[in-house]
Amino acid sequence: MYKLITNNPELHHDVKNSELIEGSALDVLIHVRSLVHLGSHLLTHPLCGNLRPNHQPFRSILIDEKNGLADLDSLSLIEEAVRIYQSCMIITPEELDSSTRNDYAYIDSELMRESLGQYGMMKDANINAAPLLLLKKEVLN
Amino acid sequence: MKLELHRLSIKSLKFGDNTGFKDGTLTVNKAELLEMISEDPLLGKNIDVDIAMPGEKTRIIPVKDVIEPRWKIEGSGQVFPGMVSDVETVGEGKTLVLSGCAVLTAGKIVRFQEGIIDMSGPGADYTPYSKTCNVVLVLEPSDPNMDKHDYEKACRIAGLKAAAYLAKSCAEADSESEIETYEYADIKTGMNSLPELPKVGYLYMLQTQGLLHDTYLYGVDVKRILPTIISPLEVMDGAIVSGNCVSACDKNSTYSHQNNPVIADMLKRHGKDFNFVACIVTNENVTLADKRRSSSYATKLAHMLGLDGIVITEEGFGNPDADLIMNCWKAERYGIKTALLTDEYAGQDGASQSLADSCPEGNACVTAGNANEVIHLPAMEKVIGYAEEANVIAGGWNGSLSEDGSITVELQAITGSTSELGYTKLGAYTL
Amino acid sequence: MVKEIERELPVVHMCTIVPISQTVGANRIIPTIAIPHPLGDPSKTPEEEKALRRKLVERALKALQTEITEQTVFTE
Amino acid sequence: MAFRVVHYINQFYAGIGGEEKADYMPEIREGVVGPGMAFKGAFKGGAEIVATVICGDSYFASNMDEATAKILDMIREYKPDAFIAGPAFNAGRYGTACGAMCAAVSKEFNIPVISGMYPENPGVEMYKKYAWIIETPDSAAGMRKAVPAMAKLALKLLKGEAIGKPSDEGYIERGIRKNMFYEKLAAERCVDMFVAKLKGEAFETEYKMPVFDRVDPQPAVKDMKHAVIALVTSGGICPKGNPDHIEASSASKFGEYDITGVNDLTSETHCTAHGGYDATYADQNADRVLPVDVMRDLEREGVIGKLHNKFYATVGNGTSVANAKKFGAEIVKRLVADGVTAVILTST
Incomplete structure (x- = not known):
């Protein structure tokens, strides 16, 4: 069963099967780690986005919830992500002003939408990635 | 395939009545350029064009993309195919290049993206774009609440249009250009020539994680492709365009794609040290299934081509490290030797582990430096853009901008400082 | 840790993620049930759980009594 | 001055x-x-x-x-x-x-x-x-x-x-990365290294990825019926309250605990100090990580000679290779001194 684990309320509301973690990005990672230990597989990379922990207070991870032997790829990715988050300063959503927080939440949601769409997880099925760019006219010729 | 790059060397910039080239100076008709950019209803009224020259006490912040002005004067297709021109295949014929010149797009998209370019001082040493004569577009959306995808696209297109326009306007000066010729054989011929040399390729990883993390190939969003083969000459005509902004230090600007130094060096050594057969373009997606698929497919292409070795370059940090490592060990298991080009996030003290993933096969790894190292950038006389963005930019923090106008940031915030295409001389060693 | 022990005494490594065990240099390896409960299974009755644990420990003792020359994973 | x-x-x-x-x-x-x-x-x-x-x-x-x-x-x-x-x-x-x-x-x-x-x-x-x-x-x-x-x-x-x-x-490598400007572009350095690797020539990577060495296996235990078997774990099992204050991650120490007369680890007596996994299951019944109950049965039945009366525990999570090595070396020294025949090491 696919499930999103997130501390981003904005995304939580838009997704079919989602668990909202009240806490930091690290809390999300640790919760996901426990699930991976019990056999869940990661469907998205836990460090999605080209951002250091101190630049991303939100984390959203899509998993395939299962019981059984831990998946090695998932395990090494989640353990590594936890290690990285524990090794440096992190920011929590609460300590940000609302405009910055919204930007972070927005980016986090954006980065997940594509993957969530692929796995049929969006409540609003119309949300698809931007269509291939076509220009109205040949501006330069 | 044969491509001639006709290089016009730009030594200075000025505004004037007619956009064109004379005696090393590129004159820009500001009104005409602004008018062309403003055609896009997504861009606001307060857009501006400015000039920044090497050595000036000028800071540009926040910079989104850097583009080298190019224009095809002969041959099929046109520069930036699928973006500001038709989708026809490029990479042959004659392309005019305004060497030493760059178009910079500046402006806020979301709050913490983009980078800093200082035209002089200590920061200038770290970015290749302090040495170019820069035409800076300062952009804003027509509606502050505009969808960020739309605005990112508008900024991206504005930069490409400006770059094409500037080069096109210099076409009459073609007779003054210096000509560089590149030839690239089809794979069959390439394979059969130079039988004594190892056959090698270049695995070109592109950032493709979503908004602000996308790259386009002939206008196609690269996250939707299976890894594919491209000739190095197509890259020079702008077949690959950057649409990503985060972590200024190691995003590959459109300029660095057009001038990809790995391709340049491999072409130079083709026929001497190896037989350079093909570039393979691959993506860096978010889902693990995509990562596995792309790495398996890209390395399978290398295997199908019978390559003996590949150079792999990464774009970005963290999540793409997983793609880099998968590409590395999957290629090595086919018996394909690899060399990797990446950068490091070893923390401000340099004591953390540099990469988020590793494999024992990655035993030939060059890095473009530690992006977390802190640098102090003294105040400049002129700031193009918004200095306060230093406090929210990736690599900066609240308080990065001092009252005296100086900025303390990680190298991360400087555009192109740890280019993973290897476009700088920066590197790291272990103390 | 397992390598340092192996320098002096025979050791069997019971762990859930076999490749990690291989990476850290264990020679006799027994795959176990799950990371938070390698030698148990909370979904079973206490009796069943203990029987399962016994089976795994017996496998470990068998591994210790088996001559090997390279890394070996004992699955029965 | x-x-x-x-x-x-x-x-x-x-x-x-x-x-x-x-x-x-x-x-x-x-x-x-x-x-x-x-x-x-x-x-x-x-x-x-x-x-x-x-x-x-x-x-x-x-x-x-x-x-x-x-x-x-x-x-x-x-x-x-x-x-x-x-x-x-x-x-x-x-x-x-x-x-x-x-x-x-x-x-x-x-x-x-x-x-x-x-x-x-x-x-x-x-x-x-x-x-x-x-x-x-x-x-x-x-x-x-x-x-x-x-x-x-x-x-x-x-x-x-x-x-x-x-x-x-002349100092010992600290493992700290420091930037410097090289003579050549990173791209050229990479192609240089690539060519050296292709030709089988010597080259020095600019960033060393972790590598692992091996130890030869010890000979098998010949006489299990008289063997003394010790339990060691990196799963952090310790007496309830974690008396030695073993850290939940990046452990700087290991614990040595006497189990003379202990037939079963229970939620009353033992727990885990490990912070790298969900502790619920180990806290309920630490035998799930360190199988003392089964080992006692096997001892009683004569399958093994004896369960060693001390077990050793540390936390594997985030612990440096150097510390893990040091713990391993110290533990095995004590085990050999106590006449132990073989070791069961459990990890989470």
Whole structure:
């Protein structure tokens, strides 16, 4: 069963099967780690986005919830992500002003939408990635 | 395939009545350029064009993309195919290049993206774009609440249009250009020539994680492709365009794609040290299934081509490290030797582990430096853009901008400082 | 840790993620049930759980009594 | 004006005495004591030892937190520009004390800290990240080599000069990444390295990825019925309340626990100290990680000779390779001394 684990309320509301973690990005990672230990597989990379922990207070991870032997790829990715988050300063959503927080939440949601769409997880099925760019006219010729 | 790059060397910039080239100076008709950019209803009224020259006490912040002005004067297709021109295949014929010149797009998209370019001082040493004569577009959306995808696209297109326009306007000066010729054989011929040399390729990883993390190939969003083969000459005509902004230090600007130094060096050594057969373009997606698929497919292409070795370059940090490592060990298991080009996030003290993933096969790894190292950038006389963005930019923090106008940031915030295409001389060693 | 022990005494490594065990240099390896409960299974009755644990420990003792020359994973 | 340096030495180098005086309490003396004289010469007036801290090795080892705090207080009023500890050569406890003090001083005063040790001194693995440790020979006979190298590096650091690679400066690699501008573009360096690798020529990677070595398997246990089997775990199982305060991650110690007469681990008696996994299951029944119940049954049935009456536990999560190695070596030493035949190591 696919499930999103997130501390981003904005995304939580838009997704079919989602668990909202009240806490930091690290809390999300640790919760996901426990699930991976019990056999869940990661469907998205836990460090999605080209951002250091101190630049991303939100984390959203899509998993395939299962019981059984831990998946090695998932395990090494989640353990590594936890290690990285524990090794440096992190920011929590609460300590940000609302405009910055919204930007972070927005980016986090954006980065997940594509993957969530692929796995049929969006409540609003119309949300698809931007269509291939076509220009109205040949501006330069 | 044969491509001639006709290089016009730009030594200075000025505004004037007619956009064109004379005696090393590129004159820009500001009104005409602004008018062309403003055609896009997504861009606001307060857009501006400015000039920044090497050595000036000028800071540009926040910079989104850097583009080298190019224009095809002969041959099929046109520069930036699928973006500001038709989708026809490029990479042959004659392309005019305004060497030493760059178009910079500046402006806020979301709050913490983009980078800093200082035209002089200590920061200038770290970015290749302090040495170019820069035409800076300062952009804003027509509606502050505009969808960020739309605005990112508008900024991206504005930069490409400006770059094409500037080069096109210099076409009459073609007779003054210096000509560089590149030839690239089809794979069959390439394979059969130079039988004594190892056959090698270049695995070109592109950032493709979503908004602000996308790259386009002939206008196609690269996250939707299976890894594919491209000739190095197509890259020079702008077949690959950057649409990503985060972590200024190691995003590959459109300029660095057009001038990809790995391709340049491999072409130079083709026929001497190896037989350079093909570039393979691959993506860096978010889902693990995509990562596995792309790495398996890209390395399978290398295997199908019978390559003996590949150079792999990464774009970005963290999540793409997983793609880099998968590409590395999957290629090595086919018996394909690899060399990797990446950068490091070893923390401000340099004591953390540099990469988020590793494999024992990655035993030939060059890095473009530690992006977390802190640098102090003294105040400049002129700031193009918004200095306060230093406090929210990736690599900066609240308080990065001092009252005296100086900025303390990680190298991360400087555009192109740890280019993973290897476009700088920066590197790291272990103390 | 397992390598340092192996320098002096025979050791069997019971762990859930076999490749990690291989990476850290264990020679006799027994795959176990799950990371938070390698030698148990909370979904079973206490009796069943203990029987399962016994089976795994017996496998470990068998591994210790088996001559090997390279890394070996004992699955029965 | 010369830079101010505070020097740390143990009771032996202060001329107070050997092992019998190792519980000597920390004190600080103005000026130079013992090997400080040699530094004085090596500094050539560029720096001056303003005070010397003396502390017994045993005292430091058994009162680390207290000793560290006390010494930091003593140093404070001397306003040092740099801190030098040792050299400790191959003396383990002295090296550990030097390393610990360097780390503490660096953190508290943010000044350069320099020590000198033989590469196998345990202080090296533990503290090389926090201090510049000059590589020395294994005994005090190497003093004449060690002091000038330490003094030279200290002066360089004090003057804010760039520090070269470990092999150039003589210090032990700290594992800290430092940027520099190379002669060539990174792209060209990468293609150079690529060509060398293709041709099978020697090349030096710019970033070393972790690699692992191997140990040959021990011969099998011949006589299980008379064997003594010990349990060891990296899953953090310990008596309830974690009496040794084993850290939830990046453990700096392991615990040794007596299970004489214990037939079963229960939620009343044992728990896990491990912070790297959901502890619910191990806290409910620690046999799920450390199978004492089954081992007792097997002992009673005569399948094994005996379950060793002590088990050893640490936390594998985030623990440095150096520490894990050290724990392994120490544990096996004790097991061999106790006549153990073979080991079951469980991990989570």
